[in-house]
Structures are given as structure tokens and as C-alpha cells.
Amino acid sequence: MEFKHNRKSVDVQIGTDGRARCWWCGDDQDYQHYHDTEWGEPVADDRRLFEKVCLEGFQCGLSWLTILRRRPAFRTAFLDFDFEAVAGYTTADVDRLVCDKSIIRHRGKIEASIHNASRAIEMRDTEGSLATFFWRFEPARSHVPKRRGDIPSVTDESKALSRELKRRGWKFVGPTTCYAFMQSMGIVNDHLPGCADRERIEMLRIAFPRP
Template sequence: MRVTDVIFGSDGRARCAWAGTDAEYVRYHDEEWGRPLHGDRPLFEKASLEGFQAGLSWLTILRKRPRFREVFADFEPAVVAGFGPDDIERLMADAGIVRNRAKIEAVIGNAERVHEMAPGEFDALMWSFAPTAAGDRPETFAGVPATTPESLALSKELRRRGFRFVGPTTMYALMQSSGMVDDHVVGCWRAA
């Protein structure tokens, strides 16, 4: 274990160094990242937020998440699928979220795709791309890939179905955050 790959918090716990010392990031690391997440709505939210994160820091998105939830109807696919031009303009004017028209329109379009599916189908689709066997735990951040064959395949399938902002790097980040893979590095208390 390299010292730079883990950081010790004020509670004495060793964590993946990316968690830093920000209280919200530490909470996210400890309570959410790498834990299995199921359900069409939670996975749609995660995919949407990961899409908004593209080109930005996850901490920025995490801090804006309460407002995203508020203005995107708690990411209920049936509701978001019904958003129209007035909603897009409302969202573009909201400084509490990332105001990127292409990303906003992608979330609405993606909600339409999820809403067209049977209940539980989106969850089953997403998890069907999770690796069937756990790989070796990364010892360092250098051992954590940006993409995997599974994230490439998931991205390709979602794009085939008309989803947007679901590139392979974004999908691997989703796989990590939703517990499809566990990339807590060796030495992190969550890796135990």
C-alpha cells in the first residue's frame, strides 16, 4: 500500500485518498460508493448525475445533488419523461444545478427510454453488465481502470437503445458508485 492511496481521517479510519477531508465526500465514500444500488429510479438518478459529472468533479455534483433531486422530480422517470421546452428553460435558468442544455436534454430523453421499459427492466439491464466474478482489489489508484470491457458493453447497449451521455468512462464510474464493482483500494477500511 502506498501512503498516497489512502488517507487517515480524524476518526482514525484509512480511506481511499480521493475522499479527502470534506465531510460530504467522506460520508459518500463511507456510506454510498461501492455499495450495491438497485431500483430503476435510483439507477436512473445515478446515471443522470454521472452524465452531469462528465468534465466536472464528482464533489461538485454531490454538493448540487439535493437541488438536482428537487428540480428533476426526485428523478422519477415517468415525471422527467414528461418535461418539455418550458422545463428545459426552467432548468437552464437554475444556478443550483449544472446548466448544460445537452445534458439536461439527455436526462429527459433517457427518462423516456427508462419509462418505456417494464418495471425493474432498467435495473436488470444495468446489473446484467456487472462483472460475474470479483477481480483483484486494486492496491493503488493506478490499478483502477477508467473503462472495462463491461462498461464498454453497457455503454454500447445503452446507446443502441437511444440513451445519451452514457460513455464507457461514465458507465464505469456508475458501476463503481452503484456497487457493481468495488474499487476501494487495499488499506481502505471499506475494503476490509
């Protein structure tokens, strides 16, 4: 698919379908679909939140597109990220998943996801839900990036989230990973002005009942 640059900003691209998107989609249809239907929409579902924490951990050192294309296989491997079930995985399950070519066969990341499932149960039991905890780190003021260079890789809030998760025993939750999580789950809105989804996401965030 060919793109032409928006005259006002090279950071927003208009596809041949006429839709304006953030630059990172490029011409990849999987990225475009993810951008148009998921990225930045506010989420309160605990299973989806847990899934994204795990997948962001698996992304470390890789591209998100690599993870996105394997997400169906990850959902099968981790029982649709039911953290109650994943917490019961054994060493035999780890060995099985390390041999599963349909996912990322990184033992440390696999073990971290299983370990984090137990931490998720603890969080649900103490906080009421994962959503209650994660949305606590929403910035007090909404930052509107004007161009891609305005989008940070870490923020004070993502650093605070990372610190608190690590204090609670979670793994593979550095501040950069946490900020990517916050972007994708709608805790912040980093769609650029001129992107077709910027205002849609903002309206969803305004109407979203915080846990």
C-alpha cells in the first residue's frame, strides 16, 4: 500500500484508503488495523491488561509487529491470558512453551509471565482489580504531542508504575515497557493531531469510567 505524507506533518500519513494515521503504521496492514481498532482505546478488563503487560515484556528487544502477528498463538499458549490459570503453570509447561515455535521461545520471558500471573492475583485481591491499580497512574494532565518527537519513551508516571510493579515483585516491567503499556491501554492518548483517531480516542477517554 502506498502512502503520501500529510502536507502539514510528515508524522501523519494518509493511506490509499484516505485514512490519516500516525506514522508508525507505515504501509503494514496489521499495524494499520491495530492502530485503527485498538491502540489507545481505554481498557478496564483485567485479562486484557494482564495480556498487554505480558506481551510488552515479550517485545523487549523486538518489534511490536513481531509480537502482534504472534498474538493469536500467545493467546492459545497462555489460555487467553487467564492469570488464574497461568499462575498454575509448572516447569513442564515452561519446557513445553520453550519448544513452541509459534511464540517467542525465551525462557526468561515465559517464566516472567507465569510469575506475573501470581502477582496479578495478589493485585486483584488487594486492589479489587488490576484496572483499579493501573489507572491510578494516569497523568493528572493530558499531554498532546504535536509531532512524533514530542512523544516520550518514559514519563514520571511510567517510572512510578515501573517502581511500584517491581516492588510488588513483577518482572520485565521497566519504565519504557510501562509507558508503551500506558499508550496502548488508553491511559494516555499519543495519537497525533491530524490522525483520524486522535479525537475519537479522546472522546472515549472522556467518557471512560475510571475504575
